[in-house]
Amino acid sequence: MSVEQQVRSLLSNGDQKGAVLLAEEAAIKNDTWACFCLAEWKIAGQGMPRDIDAAFELYRRAASLGHLPSNLRLARLYATGTGTKNSFERAHEIVSSFAPQDKFSAAEIALLSGELEADLSPDVIRATGPNITKFSGFLSIAECEWIRSLAAGLVQPSFVEDPQTGERIPHPIRTSHGMSFGPLQENLPVNRINRRIAKWSETDYSWGEPLHVLRYLPGQQYRPHFDALPAVTNQRIKTAIVFLNDDFKGGETTFPELDLKLRMKSGDMLLFDNVGSDGRRLDLSKHAGLPVIAGEKWIATRWIREEPYHPWIRD
Ligand SMILES: O=C(O)CCC(=O)C(=O)O
Numbered sequence: 538m539s540v541e542q543q544v545r546s547l548l549s550n551g552d553q554k555g556a557v558l559l560a561e562e563a564a565i566k567n568d569t570w571a572c573f574c575l576a577e578w579k580i581a582g583q584g585m586p587r588d589i590d591a592a593f594e595l596y597r598r599a600a601s602l603g604h605l606p607s608n609l610r611l612a613r614l615y616a617t618g619t620g621t622k623n624s625f626e627r628a629h630e631i632v633s634s635f636a637p638q639d640k641f642s643a644a645e646i647a648l649l650s651g652e653l654e655a656d657l658s659p660d661v662i663r664a665t666g667p668n669i670t671k672f673s674g675f676l677s678i679a680e681c682e683w684i685r686s687l688a689a690g691l692v693q694p695s696f697v698e699d700p701q702t703g704e705r706i707p708h709p710i711r712t713s714h715g716m717s718f719g720p721l722q723e724n725l726p727v728n729r730i731n732r733r734i735a736k737w738s739e740t741d742y743s744w745g746e747p748l749h750v751l752r753y754l755p756g757q758q759y760r761p762h763f764d765a766l767p768a769v770t771n772q773r774i775k776t777a778i779v780f781l782n783d784d785f786k787g788g789e790t791t792f793p794e795l796d797l798k799l800r801m802k803s804g805d806m807l808l809f810d811n812v813g814s815d816g817r818r819l820d821l822s823k824h825a826g827l828p829v830i831a832g833e834k835w836i837a838t839r840w841i842r843e844e845p846y847h848p849w850i851r852d
Pocket residue numbers: 751759764776778788789790791824825826827836838
């Protein structure tokens with residue numbers, strides 16, 4: 538029996554401890570599947586505390602022995618700076634080298650090579666706080682499609698957790714469905730988009746929260762709100778919203794305090810500040826997504842913090 542079969546059989550008999558021990562023993566002997574499996578448990582914090590550095594090391598070891606899934610994971614960790622310094626180049630190198638044998642990697646590379654970095658000319662919608670700027674054609678139509686098609690199978694209703702019962706209750710202000718491209722989902726095209734957002738928002742890639750995709754069906758909306766969070770040390774200083782389609786009715790983005798009602802085209806990005814230069818929340822940054830009347834509205838939002846932010850490392 539292979540290590541994999543033995544580990545699976547221990548797990549199906551409810552012997553988690555035995556499975557972990559066996560995987561650890563096999564990983565020491567450089568069994569690539571065991572390294573990968575342990576890394577998966579460690580990165581998810583499944584059955585053991587989350588240990589990003591240990592997971593990185595295990596993926597790296599199996600990757601150096603040619604293990605495909607470990608290489609693909611490693612590429613994401615390099616891309617997003619998880620357990621290591623972030624490096625698009627290293628991620629790109631790994632994904633390129635596996636493109637001939639892995640369809641998804643090939644699709645990632647094809648999307649990158651098909652597009653030049655756009656030459657953008659920002660349109661200033663409001664030149665004082667919250668400094669609203671529109672970037673037409675920020676994403677290519679292929680990039681919009683890429684995000685949408687990956688997110689389509691993963692969107693979940695927006696919920697908040699009841700702090701007392703832990704029960705999931707509908708979100709009071711957001712009726713849309715959403716998903717995030719977390720560190721393990723952030724493929725190269727998404728990583729490059731996040732880096733483009735950093736460049737044009739004059740922030741650092743590492744300050745961004747995972748790209749969050751929202752889908753609104755007719756009647757769904759995002760009621761007036763602030764993206765700045767109450768009482769945090771690492772504030773959401775800016776918001777970048779990319780519009781992934783435009784074939785819907787209603788759903789305009791509004792700034793009620795400014796009497797602004799904005800309608801974007803596919804691929805456009807809207808960028809604005811949530812706080813002033815004194816770090817205090819800008820009351821004029823209050824915004825909303827009006828109810829969609831017909832069709833589906835798809836957007837991707839990146840909330841940008843004032844310092845490096847990683848969803849798995851809490852401050
Ligand atoms: O749907 C919109 O137009 C607004 C979205 C929004 O406010 C956000 O993602 O923070």
